[in-house]
Amino acid sequence: MADGAVVDVVLPDGSRRSVPAGTAVGTVLSEWAPDRASQFLAASIEGAAVDLAAPIRAGRLAPLTFEDKAGRDVLQHSSAHLVAKALVETIPEARPTVGPPTDEGFYYDFDVRPLTPGDLDAVRASMDRSIRAREPFRRRELPKADAEKLFATNPYKLRYISEVPPGEPVSVYDTGDFTDLCRGPHVPDTSWLQGVHVLGFSAITPDAADAKPLQRVRGVGFPTRGELDAYLKMRAEAARRDHRTIGQQQELFFFAEQVPGFPFWLPHGMVVVRELEKFVTEHLRAAGYSEIRTPLLFAKSVFETSGHWEMYRENMFTSEIDGQEFGWKPMNCPGAMLIFGSRARSYRELPLRLAEFAPLHRLEASGTLHGLLRVRELVQDDAHVFVTEEQIESEIRVLLAWIRDAFTTFRLAWSYELSTRPPKFLGEVADWDRAEAILERLLKESGVAYRVSPGEGAFYGPKIDIHIRDSMNRPWQTGTIQLDYQIPRRFGLEYQGADGQLHQPVVVHRTILGTWERFLGVLIEHCAGRWPPWLAPVQVRVLPVADRHAEAARGLADELRAGQVRVEVTGSEESLPKRVRTAEVDRIPYVAVVGDREAADGSVSVRVRGVKEGRTYSRPEFLAYVTERIRKREFDP
Numbered sequence: 001m002a003d004g005a006v007v008d009v010v011l012p013d014g015s016r017r018s019v020p021a022g023t024a025v026g027t028v029l030s031e032w033a034p035d036r037a038s039q040f041l042a043a044s045i046e047g048a049a050v051d052l053a054a055p056i057r058a059g060r061l062a063p064l065t066f067e068d069k070a071g072r073d074v075l076q077h078s079s080a081h082l083v084a085k086a087l088v089e090t091i092p093e094a095r096p097t098v099g100p101p102t103d104e105g106f107y108y109d110f111d112v113r114p115l116t117p118g119d120l121d122a123v124r125a126s127m128d129r130s131i132r133a134r135e136p137f138r139r140r141e142l143p144k145a146d147a148e149k150l151f152a153t154n155p156y157k158l159r160y161i162s163e164v165p166p167g168e169p170v171s172v173y174d175t176g177d178f179t180d181l182c183r184g185p186h187v188p189d190t191s192w193l194q195g196v197h198v199l200g201f202s203a204i205t206p207d208a209a210d211a212k213p214l215q216r217v218r219g220v221g222f223p224t225r226g227e228l229d230a231y232l233k234m235r236a237e238a239a240r241r242d243h244r245t246i247g248q249q250q251e252l253f254f255f256a257e258q259v260p261g262f263p264f265w266l267p268h269g270m271v272v273v274r275e276l277e278k279f280v281t282e283h284l285r286a287a288g289y290s291e292i293r294t295p296l297l298f299a300k301s302v303f304e305t306s307g308h309w310e311m312y313r314e315n316m317f318t319s320e321i322d323g324q325e326f327g328w329k330p331m332n333c334p335g336a337m338l339i340f341g342s343r344a345r346s347y348r349e350l351p352l353r354l355a356e357f358a359p360l361h362r363l364e365a366s367g368t369l370h371g372l373l374r375v376r377e378l379v380q381d382d383a384h385v386f387v388t389e390e391q392i393e394s395e396i397r398v399l400l401a402w403i404r405d406a407f408t409t410f411r412l413a414w415s416y417e418l419s420t421r422p423p424k425f426l427g428e429v430a431d432w433d434r435a436e437a438i439l440e441r442l443l444k445e446s447g448v449a450y451r452v453s454p455g456e457g458a459f460y461g462p463k464i465d466i467h468i469r470d471s472m473n474r475p476w477q478t479g480t481i482q483l484d485y486q487i488p489r490r491f492g493l494e495y496q497g498a499d500g501q502l503h504q505p506v507v508v509h510r511t512i513l514g515t516w517e518r519f520l521g522v523l524i525e526h527c528a529g530r531w532p533p534w535l536a537p538v539q540v541r542v543l544p545v546a547d548r549h550a551e552a553a554r555g556l557a558d559e560l561r562a563g564q565v566r567v568e569v570t571g572s573e574e575s576l577p578k579r580v581r582t583a584e585v586d587r588i589p590y591v592a593v594v595g596d597r598e599a600a601d602g603s604v605s606v607r608v609r610g611v612k613e614g615r616t617y618s619r620p621e622f623l624a625y626v627t628e629r630i631r632k633r634e635f636d637p
């Protein structure tokens with residue numbers, strides 16, 4: 001480039017600058033936004049990620065920070081380099097293979113002897129030294145032959161080098177005395193990696209048939225130590241609340257090796273499932289739904305009509321019956337469509353609201369199964385509502401009100417996502433526009449936060465997804481409300497309108513809590529196993545102080561049971577303080593103690609979960625108090 005040449009760049013705010021050729025990208029950016037420069041991890045020029053130390057090129061220039069996916073990846077991947085440097089320093093014969101960023105953080109796989117916790121300590125110590133030494137990430141570009149020489153003892157890197165197109169240089173990054181093959185970019189130096197933490201290691205076997213087992217080191221990186229500490233704290237709290245652990249402690253459910261992904265509901269878990277069902281069913285009755293039950297499996301032809309055979313077949317379990325192929329339903333839609341189409345329908349029947357809580361089967365990959373959060377057999381609070389165009393608005397309004405009731409009851413925060421017409425769609429633009437306008441107006445009216453995802457709707461209709469946040473502010477997707485203009489057409493569904501003509505109904509597929517399994521998994525973690533009294537498998541535990549109070553304790557338990565309260569009595573084999581402590585560990589909402597005084601005057605001393613002071617009630621008062629809290633579905637006891 002000629003002396004005095006300038007390069008024209010456009011910054012994210014639209015401003016333009018001409019800078020001398022050879023200026024570092026980072027210099028241009030920090031002059032543009034000096035107060036934010038410390039957050040810039042790398043940059044992008046015309047969408048391609050580059051190091052801050054790279055010479056400027058013409059085009060649109062933007063910083064990459066931890067807020068961007070690409071910036072986050074730069075930090076994670078730079079951390080992976082640091083891990084590789086430290087591991088090779090600890091075990092010189094280790095051969096690094098790949099170290100990509102992941103959704104959570106990063107990993108690096110090594111061809112090395114099995115690691116030990118001691119190795120990990122040494123790795124962490126080496127990383128700390130490197131971070132203190134502020135070692136720069138230096139980029140070099142080499143001819144292929146030189147790169148091959150540099151990585152002559154590492155067959156993994158040689159394979160990657162062989163994949164670089166002929167004539168193109170190979171880029172490597174030096175960090176201190178460690179060199180890794182890499183396209184980059186990276187953070188400027190290791191001092192940017194103070195918020196990096198190595199989480200652990202495990203043996204893995206890569207997919208390739210001839211592959212040998214590798215050791216994977218996993219970690220996570222944040223821009224600052226403070227953010228890392230907050231994350232680690234949150235992670236420990238999440239582990240404490242893990243629904244799989246609490247499910248075992250409280251004997252809610254279990255999974256058997258012989259049927260992976262199929263939950264077994266234990267008596268305590270079943271209590272919660274039934275209470276949840278009752279809660280939903282009360283709404284369905286009030287909102288004019290009817291309940292149906294349709295077969296669990298259908299001949300292939302039904303799924304061909306519904307479109308599942310084409311779109312969803314890899315996720316379906318199939319069976320052969322009488323030489324014919326059947327599929328286990330992954331969704332309830334086909335059964336509801338067949339019921340609607342089973343006889344002539346009139347507009348007077350609409351909206352026709354058909355709810356179904358049938359077990360559904362989905363062939364999820366075994367590697368993705370995760371406790372109750374991803375299973376192969378599940379039940380949804382599912383319903384299909386058949387409506388005319390004019391009825392869409394009132395139906396959706398009722399649904400949004402129900403969502404408010406439901407999630408308020410569970411003290412979950414929720415928001416909506418409206419997905420609109422995709423490039424490929426079915427039906428008339430005018431119908432889509434009208435339906436989308438109705439949905440958006442109702443969302444606005446609801447006062448709940450929502451965002452619009454343009455073009456993300458299904459090809460058969462727009463949809464509203466419900467996103468919830470639990471008490472740890474973790475996001476979960478639960479229910480969805482989906483308008484469908486296509487499935488009635490595929491099943492040839494019609495009703496006779498007031499005009500005497502035949503019309504096609506619109507189908508609203510809606511599930512609000514999602515699946516019992518997933519929702520309960522989330523709920524367990526949300527409340528850390530401290531069930532609201534109405535859901536608690538055991539609502540009251542009665543503790544007789546001594547053997548001589550056993551009869552009075554049983555009498556109290558019988559009264560509570562007669563009042564529909566779930567109660568158990570724990571005998572006096574163990575000391576009272578010990579049993580009180582156990583009830584706390586078991587997160588029992590109400591503990592009722594019966595001793596001499598209580599047995600004599602028919603009272604009961606009560607400890608309410610989470611409340612320090614005990615209280616004394618007469619037996620009828622206590623029953624009234626507990627049943628009122630349960631009836632109102634209060635979140636706290």
Ligand SMILES: [Zn+2]
Nearest residue numbers: 081182183184
């Ligand atoms: Zn790299």
Ligand SMILES: [Zn+2]
Nearest residue numbers: 331332333509
């Ligand atoms: Zn459906």
